[in-house]
Amino acid sequence: MKQDSNHPAIVEMSRTHPPLVPAVFDPEYRAALDAVLMRHTPSEIAGAHRWMGTDADRAAGAIFTGRRLGSVPEPGRIVVTNGTQSAFNMLIGGLVGQGQVLAVESLTYPPILTLAQRLGFTPCGVALDEEGMRPDALEALCRERRPKAVYLLSTLQNPTLATMSLGRRQAIVEVARRYDLQIIEDDIYSMLPETNLPPLSALAPERGWYILGVAKSLAAGMKIAYVVAPSAAQGEAQFWPGVRATFWMSAPISAAICTQLLESGGAQRVIDAVRTEMQQRQTAIRPILDGLDCVTADGALHVWIRLPAAMSAKNLAARIYQRGVNIGTGDPYTTPGTTPPQAIRVGIGHARSQAELVAAMQVIAAAYAAEAAA
Numbered sequence: 118m119k120q121d122s123n124h125p126a127i128v129e130m131s132r133t134h135p136p137l138v139p140a141v142f143d144p145e146y147r148a149a150l151d152a153v154l155m156r157h158t159p160s161e162i163a164g165a166h167r168w169m170g171t172d173a174d175r176a177a178g179a180i181f182t183g184r185r186l187g188s189v190p191e192p193g194r195i196v197v198t199n200g201t202q203s204a205f206n207m208l209i210g211g212l213v214g215q216g217q218v219l220a221v222e223s224l225t226y227p228p229i230l231t232l233a234q235r236l237g238f239t240p241c242g243v244a245l246d247e248e249g250m251r252p253d254a255l256e257a258l259c260r261e262r263r264p265k266a267v268y269l270l271s272t273l274q275n276p277t278l279a280t281m282s283l284g285r286r287q288a289i290v291e292v293a294r295r296y297d298l299q300i301i302e303d304d305i306y307s308m309l310p311e312t313n314l315p316p317l318s319a320l321a322p323e324r325g326w327y328i329l330g331v332a333k334s335l336a337a338g339m340k341i342a343y344v345v346a347p348s349a350a351q352g353e354a355q356f357w358p359g360v361r362a363t364f365w366m367s368a369p370i371s372a373a374i375c376t377q378l379l380e381s382g383g384a385q386r387v388i389d390a391v392r393t394e395m396q397q398r399q400t401a402i403r404p405i406l407d408g409l410d411c412v413t414a415d416g417a418l419h420v421w422i423r424l425p426a427a428m429s430a431k432n433l434a435a436r437i438y439q440r441g442v443n444i445g446t447g448d449p450y451t452t453p454g455t456t457p458p459q460a461i462r463v464g465i466g467h468a469r470s471q472a473e474l475v476a477a478m479q480v481i482a483a484a485y486a487a488e489a490a491a
């Protein structure tokens with residue numbers, strides 16, 4: 118639900134922000150800022166764009182993404198952007214373009230649908246199962262509509278939380294190769310789970326556009342995402358300044374702090390603290406969710422609660438909101454032609470404390486019971 122600013126007591130659970138871990142984050146961020154300002158004057162930092170990232174930014178981004186990709190990509194393939202959404206804007210605009218088709222999961226990250234209207238491409242939903250996008254459905258779409266690219270999450274899909282097995286990853290890559298699809302892979306939720314399955318972009322580096330944002334592992338407000346292009350030349354063709362725009366470039370101070378955090382190990386210490394906090398949160402809410410048809414997973418920042426056929430997600434969300442908790446439904450994720458899922462999406466990282474989270478979850482469980490009885 119859209120938040121009502123006149124309702125101060127509201128607990129925000131419609132978003133998937135990671136929990137704040139100030140005991141670790143604050144000293145690490147302060148130390149990184151100090152180190153940056155020791156090395157460079159403010160005018161050096163703010164006096165120019167960072168373009169695709171400085172050499173140091175790109176080298177740090179290569180090591181960071183290399184942890185997921187299995188080997189460190191050549192830093193020339195890295196583009197430092199002002200968050201994942203900025204990267205989408207450039208990549209989907211450039212790789213797909215007006216009047217063309219982008220294959221997406223049938224329930225997809227809502228800004229993709231907004232971008233489709235702005236950029237004039239057609240998002241076509243591909244059926245999902247418990248492992249995410251189905252290769253047979255992707256192949257059928259390729260035959261019928263000839264998409265230019267596919268956008269997907271292979272780990273902790275948003276909103277269903279599906280994670281692809283290795284076999285599923287290989288099957289999707291095979292279809293992409295057969296139909297010459299570019300793969301725009303959003304791996305933003307991959308830093309918290311302990312599992313380490315390779316991204317599709319590691320299996321098909323020649324067509325993988327790998328995006329690793331820090332919003333779900335370090336902090337949403339840092340606004341940094343690293344893109345790994347198939348090659349340095351292809352990265353430049355999509356992002357080189359002057360080609361299209363500069364709005365996607367990172368704010369220099371944020372890029373500099375992120376590089377410092379990656380170089381000092383501070384980023385890993387923050388991620389470890391976020392992971393530990395999330396494990397505790399998952400444990401705290403588990404008993405309250407007992408009996409609900411609820412999907413969650415190691416490292417997940419939300420729970421996806423499927424509702425009985427007779428229950429309306431919209432009514433349930435409204436009832437929960439009246440009791441002071443804001444949650445999301447599946448509706449905004451629904452691609453054209455897909456039936457909206459009867460499900461709610463409850464972020465568990467954003468509540469200010471575990472106590473607040475537990476109390477809010479009890480409100481949700483009570484509202485669910487009341488809705489079921491109504």
Ligand SMILES: Cc1ncc(COP(=O)(O)O)c(C=O)c1O
Pocket residue numbers: 133199200201202203226270275303305330331332337340341342
């Ligand atoms: C799937 C997915 N991609 C990207 C983002 C946002 O990324 P950024 O803040 O880096 O633009 C989100 C945040 O909700 C998300 O769920």
